[in-house]
Amino acid sequence: MNRLNVEQLKNRVELVNKHMELEGSSYDLEAGDVTIQSLIGNKGKRKLSTTQQGYQFYNLSHKGKHSTVYLHHIVMMLADAEEYIEQMAKGMTINHISGDKTDNRLSNLEYLSQSDNSVHAFAIGLNGKPLEAKITAYEAYEMLEGFYQSDKSLDELSEAFDIPVGSVNRILKGKSYTGLFVMFKNLNKDDVRPNHSKLTVGAVKQILDMYFNKGMKQGEIAKSHNVARSTVGMIVRGRRWADVFEEFTANRKEVIA
Template sequence: MSEEIWKSIEGYEGRYEVSSLGRARSLDRETFYKDGRKGRVKGRILKGAYSKAHGYVVIGLDSKDKRVLHRIIAEAFLPPTEYKETVNHINGDKLDNRASNLEWASYKRNNDHARDTSLNSQHGINCNLSKFSEHTIKAVKNVAARFGLNSTEIAELFDMSETHARFILQGKTRKRG
């Protein structure tokens, strides 16, 4: 295993650092409390929080500054490049924030990589745009054709939005599975 190297987080020098192995820590420091007293805060490894919204580890540097950990590590360890739009996880694991697993990428390159590694499938059950199973779509179309129902009636019958029902009838909805 390689040696862990720590570097300061830009804008938080002397307060926070990130490591080449994908960790973050606060440093020992003096602080002032609201009542004016001076105190000492002991540094520690930051746990971070897993964000279900996008699948990345987020750390709080102060009460108003929450950031994705992989971006901070890339800014500290990766050489500057013209493609500083996104940070790609080379092995596809969003929780593996080692500097050696990160690379700068354009939006296109990052999306292509996600599709190539099946992280963002554009087809089938894993498609992030899929809403309904093939069975549901067939049932909607059959019932609409058989009974002459419009999208509003279909929506009520199948407990879906009128827009989804209309898109299914127009063949615009992706199926999953």
């Protein structure tokens, strides 16, 4: 890959800034989301494309010149343009900490030297045999259940199964054990949603309070917490967050008594 000099990097930053100044362009660095409006007329948003290696990018143009700019680079530019120019000019790369190239949250990106980036890729299984390959199909299914039905976090699953977060994420997204993921998804359609939201302990306690103490309907509760109705149903029956359910019902019985 050709390295850009300082002047070229400044031009790249200026190009991105011109597009971000357009009405309709927006970004959320914590979520890793960048939306770019078309420069020409009212043609809507620019398409976010993906390379064969999994990197997301925008094709940007200005005054007849076209440039391909990766999304993770755009996020780092918007976070601190001067730091971006300084780091890239001295030959640094931008590394996805989790190994998931579609996770462009600012917290998942870091500057690394080319050699350190290669070591990181090997350590998390991006080069050679992926580390999730040591997980059996039964364990992969347990991970899917743990994430989608018991609200376990990526970090919790990573620790429990002793593989990196990036490897966990590939299983949960169906990039590894694809057939198993499809089967799980078909059996649990209400659980495996693109906008699957993680509930906190506090939110689960609120759901239980709304249902048992305030008499609210499951549909109303689901809408207030932006989750599926079936999720609320499983929580109030103790099929999810069983430990929180048991604690709540035990305390409720003490109060009633």
